[in-house]
Amino acid sequence: xxxxxxxxxxxxxxxxxxxxxxxxxxxxxxxxxxxxxxxxxxxxxxxxxxxxxxxxxxxxxxxxxxxxxxxxxxxxxxxxxxxxxxxxxxxxxxxxxxxxxxxxxxxxxxxxxxxxxxxxxxxxxxxxxxxxxxxxxxxxxxxxxxxxxxxxxxxxxxxxxxxxxxxxxxxxxxxxxxxxxxxxxxxxxxxxxxxxxxxxxxxxxxxxxxxxxxxxxxxxxxxxxxxxxxxxxxxxxxxxxxxxxxxxxxxxxxxxxxxxxxxxxxxxxxxxxxxxxxxxxxxxxxxxxxxxxxxxxxxxxxx
Numbered sequence: 001x002x003x004x005x006x007x008x009x010x011x012x013x014x015x016x017x018x019x020x021x022x023x024x025x026x027x028x029x030x031x032x033x034x035x036x037x038x039x040x041x042x043x044x045x046x047x048x049x050x051x052x053x054x055x056x057x058x059x060x061x062x063x064x065x066x067x068x069x070x071x072x073x074x075x076x077x078x079x080x081x082x083x084x085x086x087x088x089x090x091x092x093x094x095x096x097x098x099x100x101x102x103x104x105x106x107x108x109x110x111x112x113x114x115x116x117x118x119x120x121x122x123x124x125x126x127x128x129x130x131x132x133x134x135x136x137x138x139x140x141x142x143x144x145x146x147x148x149x150x151x152x153x154x155x156x157x158x159x160x161x162x163x164x165x166x167x168x169x170x171x172x173x174x175x176x177x178x179x180x181x182x183x184x185x186x187x188x189x190x191x192x193x194x195x196x197x198x199x200x201x202x203x204x205x206x207x208x209x210x211x212x213x214x215x216x217x218x219x220x221x222x223x224x225x226x227x228x229x230x231x232x233x234x235x236x237x238x239x240x241x242x243x244x245x246x247x248x249x250x251x252x253x254x255x256x257x258x259x260x261x262x263x264x265x266x267x268x269x270x271x272x273x274x275x276x277x278x279x280x281x282x283x284x285x286x287x288x289x290x291x292x293x294x295x296x297x298x299x300x301x302x303x
Contacts, residue, residue, distance in 0.1 A: 001141055001178040001299065003031050004110035008140070010100060011039040012115050014071050020113040021075070023145050025084070026185060027111075034085040037075055038103055041068050042094045065090055097133040104140050112138060116146045116295070132286045135270050135298045141178070142298045150186045153264040155179055157192045158254050161226040167301035171269030174299050176234045179267050182297065191261060192231060193244040195253035196223045220245050251287030258292050267297045 007024045027033050041064055046057045072088045079086040093099035104112060117131050134142055157179035159172045176192070183190040198216045223245035231238060246253045258266055270285040285298050 001174055001181060002110065003027070003181060004033065004141075005031060006034050006036065006107070006109045006111075008036045008038055008104065008107060008109040008112045010112065010114040011037055011072065011075070012117075013039070013041075014068070018075075018115070019145050019147055020115045022149075023143070024113050026150065028082075028084050030185070032085075034087070035079060036103075036107055036109060037072055037079075037086060037088045038091075038100070039068055039072055039089075040091045040093050040096050040099045041065070042092060044094070061092060065092060097130045097137070100134060101137055101139070104138060109140050111143060112140045113143045113145060116144045132290070135285045135296070138298075139300060141300070142296075144296045144298070146293070146295055150188070151264050152186070152188050154189045154191045154261045155183050155186060155265045155267065156254075156258055156261065156263040157190065158250065158266060158268040159192060159194055159227070159230065160250075161194045161223060161230050162196075168269065170301050171299060172230065173234060174302075175267050175269055176231070176236050178297060178299060180236060182265060182267065186265070188264065189242065190236070190238060191242045191244060191257075191263070192227065192236070192238060193246060193254055193257050194223055194227050195246055195248055195250040196220070197249070198247040216247070220247070251291070255287075255291040258294055263294055265295045265297060266292070267299070269299050269301070 004027055007027065009018075009020050009024045011018055011021065021035075021037070024033070024035055028035075043061075043064060046060055046064075069088065069090050072090055076086045076088050089103065091099050091103075100112070100114075112134075114131070114134070117129060131144055135144075157175050159175055160168050161172075163169055163172065179190050179192070182188075196219060198219065224243060227243055227245055231243070244257050246257060248256070254266065254268075257263075268285050285296065
């Protein structure tokens with residue numbers, strides 16, 4: 001991921017503080033950027049055709065849109081006064097994730113920044129919250145934030161060193177490039193994690209010639225070696241203490257490392273599963289978002 005020049009900022013209603021916008025302004029300190037301010041509103045009560053006439057509903061809808069555009073233009077004027085190029089777009093739509101995806105397709109921004117919704121912690125596989133839906137389907141890099149200020153807490157890049165498919169290999173490179181960029185922006189240390197599955201033997205089966213503990217130690221050493229090779233290949237400078245080859249499935253192991261290090265940001269990839277398997281299983285990025293109270297930068301493969 002390169003330094004973003006065109007950033008889509010999702011404004012969450014009429015609030016005193018917009019964490020996503022304040023985060024976008026950080027990039028303006030390093031680069032000339034264009035900020036696209038976007039907001040979507042919808043009032044279900046205006047769909048009550050039995051209560052309101054069509055004309056009355058349209059008038060009320062236009063008034064809501066006019067009020068929100070006025071507020072958004074106020075934000076834009078403040079940005080313009082700081083010499084930052086910006087544009088405003090307000091839409092009327094019942095499903096926030098759908099309209100965001102539509103706008104992303106039209107504008108093709110370098111980065112989308114959105115404040116994390118409280119509903120992101122939902123674990124109901126049949127009721128996909130907005131943020132988790134965007135992780136799965138948003139085509140642009142997606143930064144989900146929960147605070148406006150940077151800190152010096154670590155940044156964690158999650159990679160898959162044993163992958164052999166093109167999508168994940170490309171993601172590894174993008175994740176590490178993005179991690180270097182955000183480590184520079186945040187002035188924060190960069191850590192890298194790779195989760196691996198340990199070897200186990202079914203209960204009741206004895207292999208006297210097999211030392212499982214030694215086998216797992218060898219497996220960890222192998223993953224640390226491969227992780228070091230990946231970082232060297234991508235010119236990422238770290239110390240051994242900043243490399244984490246941890247046993248377990250990613251959706252469990254990565255949150256454990258995040259909590260241990262008190263990371264402020266996790267950078268990871270998402271291939272965006274679809275269909276029933278995606279609905280039931282989700283993916284690692286979604287699981288991390290549901291488990292943690294930290295920010296997430298989610299990247300997608302290039303196609």
